[in-house]
Amino acid sequence: MRKLPKRLKRGDTVGVIAPSSPPDQENLRKALPFLEELGLKIKLGKSIDASRGYLAGTDEERLDDLHAMFEDPEVAGIICAGGGYGSARFADRIDYAMIMENPKVFWGYSDITFLHTAIGEYAEMVTFHGPMLASDVAKPEFHERSARMFGQLFEPFELHYTEEVAPLETLVGGVAKGELVGGNLSLIRSAVGTKFDLDVKGKILLIEAINLEPYEVDETLNQLRLARKFDEAAGIVIGDFKNAVSPQDTPSLTLDQVFADYFSELKIPVVKGFKIGHCEPHFSVPLGALARLDGDAKTLTILPGVQ
Structure with missing residues (x-):
């Protein structure tokens, strides 16, 4: 059972960091008042405006920011400004023992999936898969429901996902219980064969992605299949797969066909259509928390x- 971080309260300070690519600075400035409206104070990471090509500063700078926020007793939680690429580059140098001694809210998704997996495995802490500041909160389409999901950081309550949020489709029925793990499909795949390989045994696996054509989703799912991830998982939650289309006039399977090929014959519950991922609204979830997936009732608790 993973350790739960302490809830946030009004007046707390949260650290804002960019562990991956450089966030759009204008969008970040637009998003910060949202945290203030939640009653939070803000401390920006030293490398929040740094840039080294497609990275938000050097690996050392981004790692230092992560460490500094976890070590700082005045910081109650950490919110990622954006994703992109790069968090895996320093994952093997993170001080997980220090994080374990300083559990606090850690929130982000997409490329941050690698950190969710690493922190969950080696610091044994629940983390949060949710929208980020510059890449989501600042956008005009940021949904009211997405904003409300931050409320789970201030008050412990069960999350209940039903078709009231969005239509769901059951690929395989049944009920599964276990820790909810996973996140972005590409980042899960990138950890296969490393010390950060996602442990899905007896757990409910969440997958989501953006900008992958059906053949790329197919290729990635096949690697996870060969790595026996689907044999080990207790259930599968299929989140949003934004822009998962092939160019026109290109022969292709549909995304639904790809999912059917990999999941329809499994003996565990599999449900697709969850608004979790690069979408609006974005239903935020605590990774590492205990969950129950009911494929017959089409609910996730x-x-x-x-x-």
């Missing part, structure tokens, strides 16, 4: 991610 998740225990609180804070204490």
Whole structure:
């Protein structure tokens, strides 16, 4: 059972960092008032405006920011400004023992999936898969429901996902219970064969992606199949797969056909259509928290991610 970070309260300070690519600075400035409206104070990472090609500064700078925010007793939580690429580059140098001694809210998704997996495995802490500041909160399409999902950081409550949020489709029925793990499909795949390989045994696997054509989703799912991830998982939650289309006039399977090929014959519950990922609204979830997936009723229930 992973450790739950302490809930946030009004007046707390949250650290804002960019562990991956450089966030759009104008969008970041637009998003910061959202945190203030939640009653939070803000401390920006030293490398929040740094840039080294497609990275938000050097690996050392981004790692230092991550460490500094976890070590700082005045910082109650950490919110990622954006994703992109790069968090895996320093994952093997993170001080997980220090993080374990300083559990606090850690929030982000997409490329941050690698950090969710690493922190969950080696610091044994629940983390949060949710929208980020510059890449989501600042956008005009940021949904009211997405904003409300931040409320789970302030008060422990169960999350109940039903078709009231969006239509769901059951590929395989049944009921599964276990820790909810996973996130971005590409980042899950990139860890296969490393010390950060996602442990899915007896757990409910969440997958989502953006800008992958059906053949790329197929290729990635096949690698996970060969790595026996689907044999080990207790259930599968298929989130949003934004822009998962092939160019016109290119022969292709549909995304639904790809999912059917890999999941329809499994003996575990598999449900698709969850608004989790690069979408609006974005239903935020605590990774590592205990969950129950009911493929027959088409519901996902998740225990609180804070204490």
